[in-house]
Amino acid sequence: MTRIDEKRREWEEKCLKPWLQKAGQREERFETLSGVEVKTVYDPLDIEHLDFVKDIGYPGEYPFTRGVYPNMYRGRLWTMRQFSGFGTAEDTNRRWKMLLEEGETGLSTAFDFPTLMGVDSDDPLADGEVGKVGVAIDTLKDFEILFDGIPLDQVSTSFTINPPAGIILAMYVAIAEKQRVPKEKIRGTIQNDMLKEFHAQNTLVLPPEPSLKIIVDIFEWGVENVPKFNLISISGYHIREAGSTAVQELAFTIADGMAYVEAAIERGIDIDRLAPQLSFFFNSHNDFFEEIAKFRAARRMWAKIMRDEYGAKDPRSWWLKFHTQTAGCSLTAQQPLNNVVRTTIQAMAAVLGGTQSLHTNSFDEAWALPSEEAVRVALRTQQIIAYESGIPNVVDPLAGSYYVEWLTDKMEKLAWKYIEDIRKMGDGSMLRGVLRGIENGFFVREISDAAARYQREIEEGKRIVVGVNKFTIEEELRIPILKVDPEVQRRQIERLKKVKAERDNEAVREALEWLRSAAENDENVMPPIMEAVRSYATIGEIMGVLKEVYGTYKKPIII
Amino acid sequence: MEKKIRVLVAKVGLDGHDRGAKVLARFLRDSGFEVIYTGLHRTPQEVAMAAVDEDVDVVGISLHSGAHLALVPKVINYIREYGGNPDEMLILVGGVIPTDDIVELKKMGVDEVFIPGTPISEIVEFIKTKLPEKRKKNES
Numbered sequence: 001m002t003r004i005d006e007k008r009r010e011w012e013e014k015c016l017k018p019w020l021q022k023a024g025q026r027e028e029r030f031e032t033l034s035g036v037e038v039k040t041v042y043d044p045l046d047i048e049h050l051d052f053v054k055d056i057g058y059p060g061e062y063p064f065t066r067g068v069y070p071n072m073y074r075g076r077l078w079t080m081r082q083f084s085g086f087g088t089a090e091d092t093n094r095r096w097k098m099l100l101e102e103g104e105t106g107l108s109t110a111f112d113f114p115t116l117m118g119v120d121s122d123d124p125l126a127d128g129e130v131g132k133v134g135v136a137i138d139t140l141k142d143f144e145i146l147f148d149g150i151p152l153d154q155v156s157t158s159f160t161i162n163p164p165a166g167i168i169l170a171m172y173v174a175i176a177e178k179q180r181v182p183k184e185k186i187r188g189t190i191q192n193d194m195l196k197e198f199h200a201q202n203t204l205v206l207p208p209e210p211s212l213k214i215i216v217d218i219f220e221w222g223v224e225n226v227p228k229f230n231l232i233s234i235s236g237y238h239i240r241e242a243g244s245t246a247v248q249e250l251a252f253t254i255a256d257g258m259a260y261v262e263a264a265i266e267r268g269i270d271i272d273r274l275a276p277q278l279s280f281f282f283n284s285h286n287d288f289f290e291e292i293a294k295f296r297a298a299r300r301m302w303a304k305i306m307r308d309e310y311g312a313k314d315p316r317s318w319w320l321k322f323h324t325q326t327a328g329c330s331l332t333a334q335q336p337l338n339n340v341v342r343t344t345i346q347a348m349a350a351v352l353g354g355t356q357s358l359h360t361n362s363f364d365e366a367w368a369l370p371s372e373e374a375v376r377v378a379l380r381t382q383q384i385i386a387y388e389s390g391i392p393n394v395v396d397p398l399a400g401s402y403y404v405e406w407l408t409d410k411m412e413k414l415a416w417k418y419i420e421d422i423r424k425m426g427d428g429s430m431l432r433g434v435l436r437g438i439e440n441g442f443f444v445r446e447i448s449d450a451a452a453r454y455q456r457e458i459e460e461g462k463r464i465v466v467g468v469n470k471f472t473i474e475e476e477l478r479i480p481i482l483k484v485d486p487e488v489q490r491r492q493i494e495r496l497k498k499v500k501a502e503r504d505n506e507a508v509r510e511a512l513e514w515l516r517s518a519a520e521n522d523e524n525v526m527p528p529i530m531e532a533v534r535s536y537a538t539i540g541e542i543m544g545v546l547k548e549v550y551g552t553y554k555k556p557i558i559i
Numbered sequence: 560m561e562k563k564i565r566v567l568v569a570k571v572g573l574d575g576h577d578r579g580a581k582v583l584a585r586f587l588r589d590s591g592f593e594v595i596y597t598g599l600h601r602t603p604q605e606v607a608m609a610a611v612d613e614d615v616d617v618v619g620i621s622l623h624s625g626a627h628l629a630l631v632p633k634v635i636n637y638i639r640e641y642g643g644n645p646d647e648m649l650i651l652v653g654g655v656i657p658t659d660d661i662v663e664l665k666k667m668g669v670d671e672v673f674i675p676g677t678p679i680s681e682i683v684e685f686i687k688t689k690l691p692e693k694r695k696k697n698e699s
Binding site: 113114116117119125126127128129132133197201202203205241242243329331332333334352365366367368369448451452455458459468469477481484554555557559 | 572573574575577578581582584585586596598599600602623624625626628629630632655656657658659674675676678679680682
């Protein structure tokens, strides 16, 4: 090391300095997208404090820096899972079948806003929004159509849904029952992460405490009934989309994860039973190495947390498995084909970071939901990385890079600092700390400030966005745009009316009364939700009962 | 002293994407406008009521929900119904809006639509030049 140190000094003095004096460089200071300053070059001294065996090691072993599986993509490629849904259940079923035919390996459901917010298609609040940004679901009837011809024992399905997550899980179980697939076998994920909704995504219905109570109900019910199903997808994606840095995304996501684990432990759930059913969801943004470092740091942090802080015994419980989506907020409306390139770089970072599944954005998404052509290119991007690039053939190929290891460590350290601040807010409890941070606006302020900083850099031309504030052209939009049939709302309301007329309304009433009594008496709400779903109660009716018992949440305004 | 231009930044409908609205509100405030932000999940009635009550010069509606063709005309109609005059205001829309819909929105009385990536300086300039222009045109 002394030799290297001497050499480094000599190089700085004799080689770098005169060069800089003569040629200069583009910037005074170079930094990552998160604002972490980076040096000209990295060498063994920068990672001297890291121990290969302890901090980096081998894939499939603690601390899993290099991946959760020993051979990663040599065994099985990541799941190619395109977030997809629009119009009615029929429209989405058709798009899903196209994607499966084209080589997609998992389903991922986009719901419309009324469904996401737990209101029915005939609610006045839903007017104009039915089927617009995702598929409209009111009752089990819609799910029957959505999964028509899709065998649940052969596919895994992800559901981006939060306040009504338990209802959607119950619907999926009910479909499995109808297809005679044992519920113990169904695979998939419900997002079910309300904490990040309060921080960033704003799909808000119930206040924080009851939201958390229901999530833990789902954990408790889920470990018993659907042991192969991810009961939560602890999400940094939306935190990042709302404008956070990579470090904040990492820190707040891990902090939320800790809060959920603490809430589950308080309920008396065995951590080693729950842990394999936890999953994560990250963003992959433009800064290639920073993103890779973030994914590697996340795995190492979670392994330490689960083993050392919460005492999980089973090595399987130490795994951080995650889904990645490329950064929607990085897409530009201008020169839309450029987005294919952005998405490719981001997708490569996700694969090099060891993701378990991946959604690649379509190039037209700053304009509308993706057209068939655009979504095909997005899927092909993953297939080209998988089958042509050679990237998946060696596990964690960037390990040992002085820069990547330094940056991984740096991200981890910066994230820990946030986590310790949050823990302090909760007087030693992450659960209380996160709730306090929601209450006092800590998370929202942190994210808003970062978003404003990012925008300021663009406004000032300090940050270049190709085609937006540099290399701009006069252009006419020449890409096909997906149009959602304007008749969707009417058709959906008609179907809802028909279901309500044909179902056993007495059974619905009884199930909803059971749900009310369970909520009032602090019992697990999942069994009555299951019953309500089976009797074709609507999402709005079920959420309505929960709103009556728990009240609704109005977010304080922090700009 | 010249009266500050009052801008209502509004989120309408069920869509919770507020990054754009909040960043815009902050920058408009820093550029010397008086800014009122509605917060999330407002109905067209609530937005219109706020526009009239607060006597604003500009209404900026942010949507990422695809519901713009349904919700924006409602806001404009309710402003009129509540005794405001949309012809005296600038009605602006921002968000993920397809080109064809931009044409439609303008027919409905929207003065301009700003797509993702629009520099905020451009929006500031637009307000400063177009607001007096529009009012002058209506006087004559």
